[in-house]
Amino acid sequence: MLNVAKDYIKFPASMEEIQAIKEQFYNIAGFPNVLGAIDCTHVALVPPADSEHVYRNRKMYRSINVQVLVGPNLQILDIVPNYPGSCHDSFILQGTELFRRFQRGDYGDSLILGDNGYRLSSWLMTPYLNPRTPAEQRYNLAHKNTRSIVERTFGILKSRFRCLDVSGGALLYKPKIVCQIIIACAILHNIANKHNIETPLADDLRAEIQINLDQNIPADNAGQLLRQHITNQYFA
Template structure:
């Protein structure tokens, strides 16, 4: 998990209206709920709580480490739709913020509001096992991945034959499997169906996370904090989500969340060994029928 901080500026809601979360509505509501009499007092307490949570974040957001943990993740993912050797599912989601005026362009995403583009990897239990909240909304998902410790670990073979699943916003590699853009055979279509069913876990996890933490969705407004603080808030929300999942705490799925639509790359230049991995799985490994 990466917890470095960045400079940046926050987003506007669609239509050009600034969001109102942060030191405004969210802070006032939370202060009233917990009996804190002043906004400055709440800001000070919030900073202290976030700093304490950052010190233990890696205890709550972590990749499987032991052979037993890795195998259990692979088996759980396999049981969804027959995809072998899957250790996690990767994608990005946007958390709106109101940034410093000098950086508004850098934080404006393809949906035309300003945000942090948050890279998340989820496990088979709707748990978050890696989060990178350090890049402004204009950064492409694939660019973020290439600049992470996670990328280096997979490139160096730390996880053996394990792989991640991603959408076509990522480049196909031997450890990051994407769907066929233009499936030509029944086997390739079956691979895409299995991929889609398995990858749906991350979309559902995003929904749960943002239902629990409405400050992370544009429908809840835009966080009006410094980007460094927003990064910490995102990590804290992921920690609280995992705690809730580990303790079977139910979440009411909000129906008004903005739909997440992944970016698509129309053409890809990939190495032959990457294609061979996907083709081998397509031809030999999918044993479960995908309806």
């Protein structure tokens, strides 16, 4: 199954696909040019004894920290499932092909929405930590409502595949196999989503780990200017 991952987990390739995704995101809360919402989620495992500390996350259990980029209809557009739980979200992003593509400007004015665990940049919009005006508050609300699609996707993914949630126990496989399991589940999630197979959200999922590193990540000047422009243009 893993050799067909690229057929089921893929970023939009054509201008038509990109524009359709932007319009669908805009219709959620009026946030412009959004091509995806990004976040990380933890999948528990029993790691090798000699590297146990590397997999210990901020909630003190061992895990893989999985980066996921989600589209407006709960589809997984990109997934990076091979970093141990001790790695922070922003660190994972900087080592990915997704980061390099956006840094090169491959997607023009397209934006990704992330929480304050990521660095504000000219292509990744984060919320205001301390909104001072009604416009900044409206920006934050639109950002939150639009980006909530990624949290909902995690909930559905883990409801479908309880082995991915810590409430279902830890996966008893080598990290490489755990990564393959995660990708397989993401493929099946996208297939189910494409065919409108609904899965109720389980009410006993473990709450996601909240990581806020914004105060330790210098904001990009271009990102600050763009965020202010979006605030003034769309939410004033």
